[in-house]
Amino acid sequence: MSGIKSLAKDTAVYGLSSIIGRFLNWCLVPLYVWIFPTDEYGIVSYLYSFTAVALVILNYGMETGFFRYANKEPDPERVYTTSLISVGFTSLLFMVLVSVLIGPVSGALLLPGHPLFVWLLGITVAIDAFSNIPFAYLRYRNRAFRFAGIKLLNVGLNISLNLFFLLACPALMKSAPASARKRKPSASTTLPAPILTVSP
Numbered sequence: 187m188s189g190i191k192s193l194a195k196d197t198a199v200y201g202l203s204s205i206i207g208r209f210l211n212w213c214l215v216p217l218y219v220w221i222f223p224t225d226e227y228g229i230v231s232y233l234y235s236f237t238a239v240a241l242v243i244l245n246y247g248m249e250t251g252f253f254r255y256a257n258k259e260p261d262p263e264r265v266y267t268t269s270l271i272s273v274g275f276t277s278l279l280f281m282v283l284v285s286v287l288i289g290p291v292s293g294a295l296l297l298p299g300h301p302l303f304v305w306l307l308g309i310t311v312a313i314d315a316f317s318n319i320p321f322a323y324l325r326y327r328n329r330a331f332r333f334a335g336i337k338l339l340n341v342g343l344n345i346s347l348n349l350f351f352l353l354a355c356p357a358l359m360k361s362a363p364a365s366a367r368k369r370k371p372s373a374s375t376t377l378p379a380p381i382l383t384v385s386p
Contacts (some may be wrong), residue, residue, distance in 0.1 A: 199333070200330060203338055207340075213345075214345065230303070232297075233304070236295070236307070242367040245318055246271060248269050249269075249322045266319070266323050269319050273315060273316055275368045280308065280311075284304070288304060292304045321333060
């Protein structure tokens, strides 16, 4: 009976955290549609269509393999370390390749004029693929509440940053005096140009 209760509790925690997270992220869609022009948001939606395929390729079944061998091997920590290093190496290699070949990749995706969008998507997908292994480890250790807490914290941070940059920052710019917005920075306060740039 205790096993059934534990299964029901873990299922509820994992399921609710995923449902709530997806629902809250979905609530941002009306905000995007309201703020972004149709052509710009169309590019974002188009790029998102590649995320599922990219995640499958970057994970290459390692999450499933981790669960399989962690339950068989006498040292599950070694299985976790091996899985983490493997996915971490391929994710890092993917980020390097996307950064170096950003021009051809953008052209292949029919977005030669938006290499930054493609680069940001590649970096995000690689980080997401890498984070799947630690989350799988939490599930293996039955840390359901920690798993749900980190997931919901990530969603909350994502929503907060969206609201800050898309609503708060423009409102602050509009409320700022015109003289302050037009004032040129002095030589002593001029910031250096960014070192890292993404070129097509």
